[in-house]
Amino acid sequence: MSEIATLVIDRGGHFDRFAIPFESGQSVLDGLRHIRETVDPTLAFRYSCLNANACKECMMLLDGKVVYACTARLEGREMHLAPLPNKTLLRDLATVIAPPDERLR
């Protein structure tokens, strides 16, 4: 049986709402990937492993708290997502998280 999570995403000046059907246990990262595949392929967020919590790239704010999107679970309620506040914003939920000496200078 699937429930609906409502992801409210801070996209730099405005918020977009996405209703995501999910099965129990699915991650916020699953929800974000679902949005890209079905609604908006330009939604920006970082990840490279898939729900393994190995790459540590998918950090963001969920309801004001820092989480990994791959270990936070979707819930049948409004969930507010925003980029990390202390990092340079690229777009949507993607921020600059690489060490300075791994960036283009």
Added chain:
Amino acid sequence: MRHLSCDVLVIGAGGAGMYAAIEAARNGAQVLLVDRSLIGRGGGTVMAQMTVAAAVGPEGTDHWRHHLADTLAAGRGLCDPALARLLCEDGVEVIRQMEAWKVGWARDGDHLRSVQAPGHDRPRCVYVDFLSTGPAVSKTLRGMVQRTPGITRLGDALVTDLVKQGGAVTGAVGVHIESGDVLTIGAKATIIATGGLTRLYRRNSASANMGGDGYALALRAGAELIDMEFVQFFPIGHLAPRLIGMDPIMWDPFRYKLGGRLLNGLGEEFVDRYGSTDSGRYVVTRDLATYAITKEVEAGRGSPHGGAWLSFRHIEPARLRDAFGPVIDRLAAAGIDLGRDDLEVAPTAHYHMGGIRVDTRMATGVPGLFAAGEAVGGANGANRLSGNAITEALAFGRAAGRSAAGWDSGIAFNAEAARPAIALAHAEGPAGETAALFAGLQAIMSDNVGPFRTAAGLAAARDAVHALRAQMGAVPPGKPRPHDLARVDWFDLRQSLLVAECVIVAAAARTESRGAHQREDYPSMDENWTRNQVLRLIDERLELSDRAVPV
């Protein structure tokens, strides 16, 4: 647009790429190590929680020749023996080198602890507890890369094309994902270390970055690909209940350590029915286990989500706790009690035996172009032996780094030669559903080009790939801007569709079943097919040929 230059460009910062960068720099080269994601956090290595094979046992207990014999046997007659030997022989040195770099292999007193893994004639696999092998290897190499003078690291750099002048590769063009800027890179030598192609499949155990882009880069630059039909499916990838924050293939080491039971939907052991001996020692190879599970599901004896049950319920709680360590608490947090709950597992795309054709110097035959790690084809033939992937990454990375450090074609990078690639990286097109198209590709490959194939399914897959190519259009959507995944997906599709076609074309031509390539319409192995298939791209057209396996 930004231009960078170096002696050696390494594309991909997993185990192979990082080792290659270290070795090239130690041999005097100025190295630029790029990754489309963060350095040392993407790719396959960091995901590998399993064991690593090398004949590092105490004197007299093992020898790399025994490891080689097992590797060749697993490869079903298709391994390039010289590459397989390099993996096994140099594997010993690189695993010891990693120990010296303090990776922290599990120990028994004064020697490394070696455990049994399927397909090996004796305990030969080292690991880092608990489920930390890949992360520990990545972290160790990341630290070494940082401490080795002569290496510049650059993340968020997606290489989209290699540049050729006078027949030699002289550098690359790419997109800086962070800014959207176009990059040109001049390099005397280039090493492709981008891993495999598991992202082509819906259910896979690697990172989202491994869509086979390195194969496409090599192919477009004139290199040959070999054994592209052989995709290894990991038989017991996690299927249900939904588990997050864990590697989907994590169950395997525990199954071998503890003797987890594989059961069908009726609760019966079944692997023995498929001509293998699974009970007791758990030595069944991956292709046979994948076959057995798939056939049980087809016969209506699968688990509820379409796989098999894996059970640890017969193991005493204290032994479970001892073997799983802190992992058991992470499982408990996910609502899984191994003393009470069985798990559903199913075949998952895990590794690609095929890849870029190289010699033992990791040279591709195109001057200035080298490859390393999973991106290389040939060492593992039709089926990779458990534990060989990290060993291959490290041993081949080292070889590639050494070879590339000494290479200079004497031709300086000229942006004029890069003009079409630069134009494409700058191109602006209409919005497109690129993420949906990629999901479509995964569906095609999973449904028709999985472990079991038919002529009809492969033909349908090829048509569907052509249809996707028409849908994606000739230019990326939108215009260059920071972190635009829709554009990144477009560049990925361009490469992945070509690579998918390589797998399909080679699979359609191989009218037999061998190792990871199983044809429902040709169910037996055919001695006449003890040959390698090779693909080239000539005038935008794939050309397939076959040749005798090297002696």
